[in-house]
Amino acid sequence: MRIAVASGKGGTGKTTVAVALSLAASEPVLYADCDVEEPNGSIFLRPENERTEEVLVEIPEIDEAVCTSCAACARFCQFNALVSLGTPPLVFPELCHSCGGCRIVCPSGAISWKNVSIGEIAIGKSDRGRISVVQGKLNVGSSLAPPVIRQVKTHIPEDSLCVLDCPPGTACPVIESLNGADYVLLVTEPTPFGLHDLKLAVDTVRELSLPFSVVINRCDEGNDGVENYCAGERIHIIARIPHKRSMAEAYSRGGNLFDAIPEMRDLFRDIPRMIERGIAVE
Numbered sequence: 001m002r003i004a005v006a007s008g009k010g011g012t013g014k015t016t017v018a019v020a021l022s023l024a025a026s027e028p029v030l031y032a033d034c035d036v037e038e039p040n041g042s043i044f045l046r047p048e049n050e051r052t053e054e055v056l057v058e059i060p061e062i063d064e065a066v067c068t069s070c071a072a073c074a075r076f077c078q079f080n081a082l083v084s085l086g087t088p089p090l091v092f093p094e095l096c097h098s099c100g101g102c103r104i105v106c107p108s109g110a111i112s113w114k115n116v117s118i119g120e121i122a123i124g125k126s127d128r129g130r131i132s133v134v135q136g137k138l139n140v141g142s143s144l145a146p147p148v149i150r151q152v153k154t155h156i157p158e159d160s161l162c163v164l165d166c167p168p169g170t171a172c173p174v175i176e177s178l179n180g181a182d183y184v185l186l187v188t189e190p191t192p193f194g195l196h197d198l199k200l201a202v203d204t205v206r207e208l209s210l211p212f213s214v215v216i217n218r219c220d221e222g223n224d225g226v227e228n229y230c231a232g233e234r235i236h237i238i239a240r241i242p243h244k245r246s247m248a249e250a251y252s253r254g255g256n257l258f259d260a261i262p263e264m265r266d267l268f269r270d271i272p273r274m275i276e277r278g279i280a281v282e
């Protein structure tokens with residue numbers, strides 16, 4: 001079963017929840033860090049890295065001896081990754097989405113491909129080998145998170161528990177992370193901003209027809225807007241995490257949720273079974 005942990009915005013405690021699910025699991029689990037622009041699950045899981053692999057994408061390479069400077073490729077590229085000023089086009093690799101279209105439209109056969117690295121995948125083990133950790137990391141300056149996320153997901157085995165720590169927001173990287181998930185936990189906080197972004201996240205998972213429930217972090221602060229919204233929309237709240245000073249202290253030491261609130265471990269251990277039994281379905 002693939003459980004995706006997502007949130008409409010950053011800083012809501014998404015990684016706290018994803019790490020807690022992995023630590024509490026009563027079976028071997030794979031933690032996949034798909035928040036590739038800012039992966040930080042390994043701070044808490046402290047995996048022993050076993051290997052890394054590069055993430056490569058193809059970008060166009062122009063043969064200037066063959067190019068006629070017709071600019072057909074630059075006109076075609078919707079991402080402005082090619083610029084031709086009556087000259088063979090300049091290629092801006094960080095804008096290229098590797099769609100391949102420019103090569104198809106080039107009438108002169110002047111375009112070939114070359115590989116460039118946009119990120120890295122780190123693969124390791126945590127918790128005495130019980131938790132497999134796969135972490136994607138996008139190179140600074142690259143904006144192509146989806147290919148890195150896709151490569152993270154190639155390491156997810158069939159038929160085993162996997163927790164996907166998704167990027168925040170509702171844009172392409174989140175959709176890529178949610179693709180293939182069996183269930184989504186939406187982490188939010190009881191504030192007007194939290195509610196606003198939760199609504200966007202709910203719209204997204206409903207559009208994708210994914211079953212989901214909500215985790216309210218810092219549930220004893222803020223207002224009751226999130227509770228009322230979930231009640232009105234018949235959305236199940238699967239967990240409420242209180243705010244305690246001991247949590248901030250634990251996090252500052254690289255600790256986890258259960259170091260601060262050990263009694264929450266049983267709930268997180270049971271969440272996969274609750275999902276399987278359909279208890280936590282919207």
Ligand code: SF4
Pocket residue numbers: 059060076077078079080081082095096097098099100101102103
């Ligand atoms: S491969 Fe696609 S995105 Fe990249 S430069 Fe060519 S047309 Fe643009």
Ligand code: SF4
Pocket residue numbers: 062066067068069070071072073074084087088089105106107108109110111
């Ligand atoms: S379409 Fe081909 S020939 Fe025309 S500018 Fe682009 S690379 Fe050169």
